[in-house]
Amino acid sequence: MAKVLVVDDAAFMRVRACKVLQDNGHDVFQAENGVEAVRQYAEHRPDAVLLDITMPEMDGLEALKEIRRMDPSARVAMVTAMGQQAIVMEALRAGAKDFVLKPFQPDRVLGAVQKLLAA
Amino acid sequence: MRAEIINPFLQAASEVLEAELGAAPLRGPIGLQRSAYTSDEVTAVVAVTGEVAGMVLFAMAEPTARAIVSKMMGQEFPEMDALAQSGIAEIGNVITGRAAVLLSDAGFPSDLAPPMLLVGRGTMISTLDVQRLVIPMDTEFGRIEVQVALKLTGAAARRAA
Secondary structure, three states: OOEEEEEOOOHHHHHHHHHHHHHOOOEEEEEOOHHHHHHHHHHHOOOEEEEEOOOOOOOHHHHHHHHHHHOOOOOEEEEEEOOOHHHHHHHHHOOOOEEEEEOOOHHHHHHHHHHHHHO | OOHHHHHHHHHHHHHHHHHHHOOOOEEOOOEEEOOOEEOOOEEEEEEEEEOEEEEEEEEEOHHHHHHHHHHHHOOOOOOOOHHHHHHHHHHHHHHHHHHHHHHHHOOOOEEEOOOEEEEOOOOEEOOOOOOEEEEEEEEOOEEEEEEEEEEEOHHHHHHHO
16 A cells, blocks of 8 residues: 555546546545645655646746655646647656646556556 | 647547546537627636637536536536536636647647636627637537637737738
8 A cells, every 4th residue: 555645736636637547556645736646745755646747837847846846756647638749858857757648548547657656 | 710729639639538537538519609699507618818808608407517527526516516616717728728729739839828617508699790600519418619709819810901
């Protein structure tokens, strides 16, 4: 069992990812924007983060950089709509370990978390 | 409406609905409408800006909407509550986002506004002088009508002139 932070401004997608992870025994925290994600990361120090890219207040890329500044060993996978290749490449350069495409399948979410935990 | 604008929506809607619902939707005959749109029970609205601008509507009956989010979440939604509404809005967002990427690849860079949702039948939305392309998508959960009301703007409009 791992502590996983799920960050997405779309409530349905956030709850859906959390449900998949909780059903598989993980401890889950949620945030709905980048600012909240950084705060939750500092408070809970999760083992893995699923981070949406397009969000209000602070987007996923900026949140990734803040989290990695706080914890250079942070394990983060970006969640992105199909076709955001340029942003995904920037996120990978900024330290993201993986990415999950929307619409996502439960197996892909679990796979991403397992990959992060093994990193 | 030009094929370069229509095709990305056909492709995106088919891809995303198949991924989310587990089976490819069957596309019905495409129609073109000038009259105002009168809303179905649930309608997701996504505005598009850029060289292609306007809005895209995803209209469906409430039982269809609830069945779709139930399938996606793996749990029943007996009511069209806030979470179910978020799910339908997000489907519209993901389809339009995918289409926007395909539009950009075709030379029409465009961006999206956050999705909105109309709940309740009978609201009239006029797209004024922009025609609406109506694409019926039949799924095992019922019909989703994708309504595309977009026009070329800026450099794209000048190139087309």
